Amino acid sequence: MSQRRILFIAPHRPNRSPSQRYRFEQFHDALAASGYDYDYSYLISEEDDKALYSKGNLTKKAQMLARSFKLRQEDVKRADRYDIIFVQREAFMTGTTLFERKFARCKAKLVYYFDDSIWLSNVSDANRSLNFLKDPRKTARIIQVSDHVIAGNAYLADYALKFNPKVSVIPTCIDTKRYQPKVHCETQGKVTIGWTGSITTIQHFKRAEQVLLRIKEKYGPKVSFLVIGDPSFEHEGLAIKGQAWNAETETEDLLLMDIGIMPLPDDEWSKGKCGFKGLQYMGSGIPTIMSPVGVNTEIVQDGVNGLLAFGEDEWFDKLCSLIEDASLRETLGAAGRRTVEEKYSVEVNAPKRLEVFDRVLGE
Numbered sequence: 237m238s239q240r241r242i243l244f245i246a247p248h249r250p251n252r253s254p255s256q257r258y259r260f261e262q263f264h265d266a267l268a269a270s271g272y273d274y275d276y277s278y279l280i281s282e283e284d285d286k287a288l289y290s291k292g293n294l295t296k297k298a299q300m301l302a303r304s305f306k307l308r309q310e311d312v313k314r315a316d317r318y319d320i321i322f323v324q325r326e327a328f329m330t331g332t333t334l335f336e337r338k339f340a341r342c343k344a345k346l347v348y349y350f351d352d353s354i355w356l357s358n359v360s361d362a363n364r365s366l367n368f369l370k371d372p373r374k375t376a377r378i379i380q381v382s383d384h385v386i387a388g389n390a391y392l393a394d395y396a397l398k399f400n401p402k403v404s405v406i407p408t409c410i411d412t413k414r415y416q417p418k419v420h421c422e423t424q425g426k427v428t429i430g431w432t433g434s435i436t437t438i439q440h441f442k443r444a445e446q447v448l449l450r451i452k453e454k455y456g457p458k459v460s461f462l463v464i465g466d467p468s469f470e471h472e473g474l475a476i477k478g479q480a481w482n483a484e485t486e487t488e489d490l491l492l493m494d495i496g497i498m499p500l501p502d503d504e505w506s507k508g509k510c511g512f513k514g515l516q517y518m519g520s521g522i523p524t525i526m527s528p529v530g531v532n533t534e535i536v537q538d539g540v541n542g543l544l545a546f547g548e549d550e551w552f553d554k555l556c557s558l559i560e561d562a563s564l565r566e567t568l569g570a571a572g573r574r575t576v577e578e579k580y581s582v583e584v585n586a587p588k589r590l591e592v593f594d595r596v597l598g599e
Contacts, residue, residue, distance in 0.1 A: 240597065242267065242274040243344070245311065245335075246324040249278045251483055252285075254434075256324055258512065259351055259388070262411055266586035272593070275318075277311050279304040279329070304328065308335045315342040319597055322347045325354060326378065331371025333378055340381040345596045348378055351388035351408065353508030355395065384596045386589075388510040389531040404592050407531075408510040409585045410519035410576050417521030417573050418491050427455075427559045430462035430493030430522075432513055434481070438466040444499040447551045449473055455559060464489055490520045494565060495558050499551070500527040511535045515580050518542065518572030523558055523565045525551070535580070541571035 246256050267274060280288060280300070287296035308328055312335060315321055321344045327335035340346045355375040379385050379399040386404050387393035396403045429448065431441045441463060451459055452474060461474045469478035482489065490496075496517030500506040507530040514535055517524040524542040526532040536542035543558070545551040558565050578584065 239271055239273050240319045240593075241317065242272055242320045242322055242593070243311065243315065243318045244274060244276045244322045244324065245308075245327050245339075246276070246278050247326070247329060248280050249282065250276060252280075252282075254512065255351055258408055258410075259349060260322065260324060262409070262582055263586055263589055266582070266590065267593075270590050277307065279307060301330070311335070312338045312342070315339055315344055318344045320345050320347055320593060322349065323378070323382075324349050325351070326374065331374050333374050333381070336378045337381055340383075345383040345599075346381065347384050347386065347593070347596060348382040349386040349388075350375065350392060350396075351508075351510050353392070353395075353505045356505050356508075383599070384592060386592060389508070389534075391507050391530055404588075406585055406588050406592070407580055408512050408515055409580055409582045410515050412519060412577055412581045412583065415487050415490075415516070415519035415576075418493075418569060419521075426458060426460045427494045428460045428462050428492055429495045429497060429555065430464065430490070431497050432464040432481070432490065432516060434465045435468065438463070438469050438478075440499055440501070441469075441497075443501065444497060444551065445471065445474070447548045447555065450548075450552050451555055451559070454556070459559060462492055487520065490516060490522065493517070493520075493522050495555065496520075496522045496524045497555075498524065498526040498532070500529045500532070502527070502529050506530055514542070515576060518569075519576040519580070521569040521573040523568040524572055525554055525558070535575070536572075540568075541575045542568055 244260060247253070248256055250261060251257060264274065284300045287293040288300065321339045323336060323346065336346065355372050376399050379396050382400060384402045384404065385396045385400050386406050387396050388408055390405055393403050393405045429451070433441060448461060461476050463469050463476050463478040465481045466478040467480040470476065498513045500509065509530055511531045514524050514526045514532060518541070524536065525545050526536055526542065528544040528546050533544065536544055538544040543554045545554045
């Protein structure tokens with residue numbers, strides 16, 4: 237059998253976006269071992285990043301759009317060389333589905349993957365003025381023209397099934413060879429409560445600020461707080477200065493935490509989240525508290541492999557129980573790690589991804 241070829245279509249360069257790293261980039265070795273070759277086409281360079289995610293810079297943003305449009309035209313021209321065109325979230329950053337429709341008409345099979353409720357409007361503050369260029373309804377149109385759809389959880393799959401019967405659910409996965417369990421219960425005599433995310437999701441951490449202030453008032457120097465992913469974030473009352481995410485030290489930085497938190501609002505956007513932060517903590521053997529929203533209630537069995545907390549008082553009580561009981565932290569951390577190994581690891585889910593590709597090509 238000749239080697240099968242995949243063209244990955246994504247917004248960001250390799251190892252830039254967590255959505256891409258954990259949804260398809262970390263499966264590349266498994267693909268190669270199974271007889272797949274691949275190419276990767278991305279739009280946003282490191283230089284473009286600086287302009288795209290800051291306010292203004294309209295000239296640079298317009299130039300980036302023009303370059304991106306030309307690049308995607310080239311992708312369409314070479315699409316027939318591939319067996320599968322894999323689109324992550326969208327082929328182009330505006331409301332058009334032009335390129336997905338052209339990919340759907342080529343010889344290759346079009347596989348679409350999405351991992352958020354992206355049919356809802358969600359624009360960063362830096363690009364609020366350009367909201368008119370977006371059209372969240374494009375998600376349904378892309379799903380309709382795809383040969384197969386991969387959704388990150390059952391909630392997203394239910395949406396996709398409205399427009400296409402060929403839908404598979406493959407959860408966010410953790411590479412358990414990279415993520416190693418935490419071995420010490422406390423860091424420098426303190427219990428560190430941590431959160432990891434990005435500049436765009438720091439709003440979720442802020443939902444926990446009041447309860448963390450109560451924790452600080454009760455325990456004083458016995459606790460400390462850590463924010464990874466937004467270096468601009470500061471909170472004087474919690475003595476937090478956010479640190480930047482670093483690809484080289486990502487897994488080691490997580491191990492500075494003794495408790496990992498994932499607060500979320502109970503809204504439609506959050507129901508589409510795939511539990512990534514919680515899975516990172518759990519894969520690292522860190523006891524985890526999550527809001528009981530969406531897939532979080534599938535990942536965590538409250539009191540068994542983590543904790544679910546709704547409302548400030550419940551968050552406070554459960555954080556207190558973990559701070560005061562090192563054995564509980566160890567027990568929940570170990571159970572969380574086992575959950576990732578059994579259900580959410582690359583090792584378990586890589587064959588499912590390959591099975592989807594093989595099935596699509598066999599149809």
